[in-house]
Amino acid sequence: MSTTIESAFPQINILTHEPLSTYTNTETGGPADFLAFPKSVAETRDLVDYATQHQLPITVIGNASNLIVRDGGIRGLTLILTDMNQVMAVGDSVTAEAGASLIETTKVAQHHALSGLEFAAGIPGSIGGAVFMNAGAYGGEMSFVIESVQVLTREGQIETRDNQALAFAYRHSSVQDDGAIVLSATFRLKKGNSEAIQAQMDDLNAQRAAKQPLDLPSCGSVFKRPVGYFAGKLIHDAGLQGFTSGGAQVSTKHAGFIVNVDRATATDYLNVIKHVQETVYAKFQVRLETEVRIIGAEA
Template identity: 50%
Template sequence: MNKLTKFYGLICDYIKEENVLLDEPIRNHTYTKLGGKADIFVTPETIEELQAVLRHAQELEIPVTILGSGSNVIVKDGGIRGITVGMGKLTSITASGNVISAQSGARIIDVSRMALEHSLSGLEFACGIPGSVGGALYMNAGAYGGQISDVLVMATAIDKHGTVRFFEKEELALGYRKSMFQGSDYIIVEAEFRLEEGDPERIKAKMDELTEARESKQPLEYPSCGSVFKRPPGYFAGKLIQDSNLQGKRIGGAEVSKKHAGFIVNIDHATSSDYLKLIEVVRDTVKKKYDVELETEVIVLGED
């Protein structure tokens, strides 16, 4: 009996069998609709189930990869070995006074809508961010002048042994598209946001304005991983790419969006290899033309 078979037998004592999938195509779980297969894809419904996954994986020395909503990742064509944990069923959102708590699998868009329902202001900027709460905190996601660190109070995470730890905002080293969680063994399971009381009509008007701006400027009609590159100091990545005449540049089924140059879209059954090759073409071209190094915002997982 190999380790994965043993893990499957153990974890099905804790988690419904329909939430433990073998050889699951990752493209079913990413916004790009790309990615090979996960050996085992597990979607825990509670923190306790997640702890059981981590405990047994640790005992059997099987690697674990965490996948949030799949909005800001490219999974390579060879897929992911070991156990992939999808956080998409940990979606509880609660409000108390001017504080909203949300599990990491909840969509940050839904948290912004909960804020509106309770006449709370501060998360309007997040109304169009397609990722999960965990992913948004992991990247300190932002848009339209706001970012997660503006409203975050604390985070709850667990380590690879399943031990829970609480982090104050000041401990998280939040910066532009970065946090302490990058490169750490901690897995975000919940975030707490403190907002301000506001006028619901004004909050809704702002959200409507930002939604319209997003829909008019971004290529939402195609699968994509969102904005591919971080903003280089003193520049806008999309403008540099546009001025390099790269809009419409295509490798396989991946294309630099003609609508917004900061996006690479899957227009015709692209592979992850198509995507990654096109990213390198864009980086090389901008470097040669403007001597600006574009740093990717998207996270790359898996094997070739």
């Protein structure tokens, strides 16, 4: 099958049995059967059509910044869209392809004196992942600024969905439910002052650097915010900072993060998550739900 898919798309970079630890922010994760890097909407659609015809499961990952891939890896076809990374500002809008980094998109908005994306200045994900998760920070989230999103359905149709059709909720959008692949997003912003926008971005990034363990591999914020609580405070109050399984550790700098301190595996991460959930529930009767997306096969 590897020869067939590679020969079908000689113009696309397709790797076989590729370790996903090379691409995830945790530096963990097993191999992808086939890992493809399409450079356009047409290439993405062709790959999806091929995978559907040949009954290959399809998985899309972005910057893999809020993602854990299990050590067994991912069966079928995995798409990374980071070669689709164009960002364009027109009037009060910015349109970014799915593989563009959210950080780069905020820089383009700032350069054009467009305000509204400052909250995302330090979020390390891709546009596609940010839409998928309704990413947010510092009181802002994607749902506040997205006007529309272009998606590719699993049936091979290209659709434009407006904000309402995306059914945004806390760390959720409709593309999580129907498997549509985000191709690009258009943000409706407001005219502002470039220097003031940059100052706010700098301030938020300084806050992030002071509080978060940015010097170590991690999957970002691991748990959703429980109603009435803060996950990090619960984990701290449970005495779990510094808890380690294998090479994965609850960060001593920010309890809401799990960091790779010594060649961790995905299983190490999952063991830490399970222990944190069980301990917090035993102490406070609060169930922590994961915000990080966990995918792939068991080792």
